[in-house]
Amino acid sequence: MSVTAASGFAAAGVVAGLKSSGARDLALVQNRGPLNAAAAVFTTNRCKANPVLWSEQVIQDGVVSAIVLNSGGANCYTGAQGFQTTHATAEAVATELGVSAGDVLVCSTGLIGEQLPLDVLLGGVSSAAAALAPDAGLGAAEAIMTTDTRPKQSEYRSPDGWTVGGMAKGAGMLAPGLATMLVVITTDAVLTSEQLDRALRSATRVTFDRLDSDGCMSTNDTVALLGSGASGVEPDESDFASALTAVCRDLAEQLQADAEGASHDISIEVLNARSEDDAVVVGRAVSRSNLFKAAIFGNDPNWGRVLAAVGTTDAEFDPYGIDVAINGVQVCTAGQPDQPRELVDLTPRKVHVLIDLHAGDETATILTNDLTHDYVHENSAYAS
Amino acid sequence: MSVTAASGFAAAGVVAGLKSSGARDLALVQNRGPLNAAAAVFTTNRCKANPVLWSEQVIQDGVVSAIVLNSGGANCYTGAQGFQTTHATAEAVATELGVSAGDVLVCSTGLIGEQLPLDVLLGGVSSAAAALAPDAGLGAAEAIMTTDTRPKQSEYRSPDGWTVGGMAKGAGMLAPGLATMLVVITTDAVLTSEQLDRALRSATRVTFDRLDSDGCMSTNDTVALLGSGASGVEPDESDFASALTAVCRDLAEQLQADAEGASHDISIEVLNARSEDDAVVVGRAVSRSNLFKAAIFGNDPNWGRVLAAVGTTDAEFDPYGIDVAINGVQVCTAGQPDQPRELVDLTPRKVHVLIDLHAGDETATILTNDLTHDYVHENSAYAS
Incomplete structure (x- = not known):
């Protein structure tokens, strides 16, 4: 080992x-x-x-x-x-x-x-x-x-x-x-x-x-x-x-x-991208959205913040043709609300965000964490 | 008015x-x-x-x-x-x-x-x-x-x-x-x-x-x-x-x-860039470093986190020829420690970070905020 x-x-x-x-x-x-x-x-x-x-x-x-x-x-x-x-x-x-x-x-x-x-x-x-x-x-x-x-x-x-x-x-x-x-x-x-x-x-x-x-x-x-x-x-x-x-x-x-202060381990899986690079770019944009990450910390399946992050990229997709599922609940279909966000259970540490771009057949998964009080504490209270 | x-x-x-x-x-x-x-x-x-x-x-x-x-x-x-x-x-x-x-x-x-x-x-x-x-x-x-x-x-x-x-x-x-x-x-x-x-x-x-x-x-x-x-x-x-x-x-x-939860207003001024775009790219990279922003919240003049962010950009500069001053104290000269970081006073709300790239004569200033417990709270406790 x-x-x-x-x-x-x-x-x-x-x-x-x-x-x-x-x-x-x-x-x-x-x-x-x-x-x-x-x-x-x-x-x-x-x-x-x-x-x-x-x-x-x-x-x-x-x-x-x-x-x-x-x-x-x-x-x-x-x-x-x-x-x-x-x-x-x-x-x-x-x-x-x-x-x-x-x-x-x-x-x-x-x-x-x-x-x-x-x-x-x-x-x-x-x-x-x-x-x-x-x-x-x-x-x-x-x-x-x-x-x-x-x-x-x-x-x-x-x-x-x-x-x-x-x-x-x-x-x-x-x-x-x-x-x-x-x-x-x-x-x-x-x-x-x-x-x-x-x-x-x-x-x-x-x-x-x-x-x-x-x-x-x-x-x-x-x-x-x-x-x-x-x-x-x-x-x-x-x-x-x-x-x-x-x-x-x-x-x-x-x-x-073991990431500093994290309370959720988030996998952002991007499906049906035109290229693997596109899938990575989209997943990474979401993984870097402090608003999305803070929402997950608060157990809030705020899919609008997912799409707001996706929209900052130059990957190929129709902005109004994207599906989003969080922990198995399809909250957004073709850019419109689908299942009620209240159905999403974010209490487990593992979170799975699925973004279907409907633009090709490539995929990639980015691993990230939520943005928590403990992250802010660890990175403000100690020089490192 | x-x-x-x-x-x-x-x-x-x-x-x-x-x-x-x-x-x-x-x-x-x-x-x-x-x-x-x-x-x-x-x-x-x-x-x-x-x-x-x-x-x-x-x-x-x-x-x-x-x-x-x-x-x-x-x-x-x-x-x-x-x-x-x-x-x-x-x-x-x-x-x-x-x-x-x-x-x-x-x-x-x-x-x-x-x-x-x-x-x-x-x-x-x-x-x-x-x-x-x-x-x-x-x-x-x-x-x-x-x-x-x-x-x-x-x-x-x-x-x-x-x-x-x-x-x-x-x-x-x-x-x-x-x-x-x-x-x-x-x-x-x-x-x-x-x-x-x-x-x-x-x-x-x-x-x-x-x-x-x-x-x-x-x-x-x-x-x-x-x-x-x-x-x-x-x-x-x-x-x-x-x-x-x-x-x-x-x-x-x-x-x-009035930014959500912020306790510091940070101006990141980039001097002597090869182009104005370069200056903006460098300032923006620093403004997006959660580690830098959390350090400022903790009144820690962690200039290493400034340079770690600068180094992620493709702006023109010699990575070992950069100066950094925080609130008027030159903490880094030509990529080496200068004045002791203890001299930097980060108790005022206004923070000024000066980054001299020594690569040209263009400049830009990016305005940002620190990353605080209140930011995490506001963006995790309420859907918006």
Whole structure:
């Protein structure tokens, strides 16, 4: 059930001392091979944190020996000093593990605009390297938590003898082009970095990229996939892609379920769009409507706010030919009231909004959350 | 101080009975000429309410004799029956005033997806027509309020003898391409409908279009400008445009100050952009960041959330060359921490965020609000 589920990996989660709470705050995952294949995708935010700038270089050759992740500070907008901190962290990991710094991915999460204390980080790297173990995935998953209330892990075991395992963190700033998330996925399947990259991009496109909790895109998002080849099994590539997508979807749903302050997990399913892009654009517009999200918090099936959001997009549809159903009740048919909104039960945490555009045959589902008092509280009372 | 400040106009605000509160809910403004020149702009939402579909036709010829506005229901997504309601309302006004229904603008605001009771509306039209008076602007301004806590009026008196006056409503769903607003502006200057249209578009572009309280675009927004020519004075066209812009800005700031649940009025000023569009895009991205808005509510000058929002745009800038100042304190210079964030005082209601892109010499300011518990409460506890 973790980043160490696949063979060939060791992990550790330690207390470096970056968090004032004294909780674990530094994680290390080592790929012990025999392969060191890897792929990664990063935030599409142009304001990227130093560890993202570093890791984008590291991943170029598709070779990664280890990944080190810290909570307690984003190391973003910290200038040359901040970049040197990232570089020194990678060097320290490389020295401890006897690998090249150029094969060490670095991830950070926390407040933007504050320098990380290098000595504290380096102490944490030493402790983590000493604690590396092939069964310490949970500790690593705990060490990357910020406002997360629980660690997030997933795994898939193929009957063919290979495994995919992963861990994730992220609770706010969850928006597309990834969300504020750090995700490490490991596999012992025998795959090249090109194969891993293809599978990772196809999986994230329909999972993490469709999670939009609060419309805010982070500066630090990273999803890394490491392949050790330790199973000795070469999987069918489409089987592997399906397994990876399932693990990514499971982790994305765990992120949604733990989103800051949320009281509803909302799936916005767009049907019969002219293109998949259109379906995504429409679903995303609804997922970003504060009025719609506040209504769901108040258990108010306000379908007018759904259509008002749909109408801001340039997707193809007849504005007066759209159907909307909420939790199975068709409240709007062809742009007119249908079933009474009072029939909709919004007391369950799971909410399903179905929007039929009648414009084609493509579909997409966006995952989001409601807008609650607790969201406002968490994001106003604490700097993060 | 009102829509009847300019000569040649009469107005009324009456209790038709659309609102359960028993407050005024129907307003009528009559242009008594000698001219009946007019211009109007509408929501860019593709899901337009029936009164918008109607009024877009009415304004084609630039001739408007009267405008009737109701609160208590948006008449949006109400199908053919809803359109007939709008049409019948215009016919009733036309009959009462002895004008053509094709010269009567109709505006509605309230909940989407509910039919308006036609008999109640028509009763209100009769009462309003009987109550029309050249000093009843305030009553009209009160009748268009929804969640507004106060009526919004403005006027400008030119030393050359012409006047511009206006009223507005809007408190939520305030986003670009107008906001959830109904605005009626009147003038007794002698101008053609083409001149009015030019002036109105240039004024709304830099005022109402730059108010983005909550990122949600309404289905019903209308800004109408009626010209009676009753002053007999032909103004200098640029003087008139300036006066109209000042009235629109004043009304926009009143809308911002009364936005649902807001505790801060935030001006996001973007400096040195490559183009004005770039400046608007950047300011708008920040104005739509829930994390930034929640931080301001918590008096937290979290400039990292400003830059994280800036980085989601495709405006031209060097992500590591941006300066940010909040309420006069330069917290970030060239993408690195500058003055300590503790120096920023966010206790005043007015907040000024200055973003220097160092990419050109264009500028724009977006007006927005913070994200508060009261916003969530107002938009979850009441259907609107």
